[in-house]
Amino acid sequence: MEFTVKYGAWKRQWLNANEMTASEVATMDFARKILDTPAPRVHSWNFHAKSHPVGAEFIIMDKAEGVPLSQVWDTMELPEKLKVIVALTSLQKRWSSVSFSHYGSLYYAGDVQSPTGSHYIKDAKLSKVLSLSLAKLRAGIGASLTQYLQAIGSREMKAIQSIEPPKQIALFCGPNLYRPSTEKKLTALAWYQQIVNSLIPTDAAITKPCLWHNDLHDKNIxxxxxxxxxxTGIIDCHNPDPALLDWDGLEPETLDLAPRPKLSGLFAEERATAMREYTVQTGVPFPFNFSEEEIERIKLDSDGAVAGTELVAKVKEDMGELWPDKGFIEHERYDDCKAFLDEVKRQILEQLAETEEEKAEYERYWPFE
Structure with missing residues (x-):
């Protein structure tokens, strides 16, 4: 039997790693025992770093059997691919078959104490009682999706005000790129709180609280x-924030209400499509009136973020297998990876930093230290 050790201290530092570790264990157990999902069996875990000699949160679990789907997908015949899709559909049907009374995250009842209360799940297949709850800086439990998403916004505000945010590996930041700040993040979250209810789908079948996997790509299968x-295995199971549906139709060029379409001369199907797009684009009036100065600042931030993201994408492409995916790199490639990133940093400072102050700011935002 092979085991995998997963260290919670290596997870995102934005939330308390111990709560994430405890929830991941309970969620994998629930997915495996109740939803008959081939999730890894957990043998031991620790979610209090200071209470263990290792000095970190960790999970010891079975190594996933088989190989990642990404290794064989391109060599599979079409009938085999269809069978994989059918199997995945069957798994997703099981996940959506169990609906909870509240929105939240799964924990074992003895692992966390939620100030907002817990809603327990008892089942003979589980060795312990599971609790649906969220504690501390995590989102508060909610009886409705609006309450839950509002609680997420409140949690993020508290986190921004009390925790040093992690450096972004998804984009480079600096004077001529995007400059993150506490003020910008809090402003964006305040706006989010005002519009969150308008972003929620109205179809109850979509918004019901159930377990889901929002990162089901070919490396996790x-x-x-x-x-x-x-x-043979599904990894990275967790109880995610409910995903909002993306609109795949025409995107409005401005925040103004779209003009009513001209329907004369259109066939019935064309008329239906035009009215559907018009209805979506003019659902709820946008609640904010931005000044010209605010619009310009938002545009500069957006352009800077896009530039920083494109720069990371180019570096990632050039580095190939040396790119530290999610911040990690194999030990034997560490020196080559570091040397490459040091050269990238030198070029960024040389090409983008115009003063010593700007150079120091790029140094401060540099994510690979």
């Missing part, structure tokens, strides 16, 4: 290498 249509 394991299959039998000799029988690749057989799914």
């Amino acid at each position: 394991f299959v039998d290498p000799h029988n690749p249509e057989k799914i």
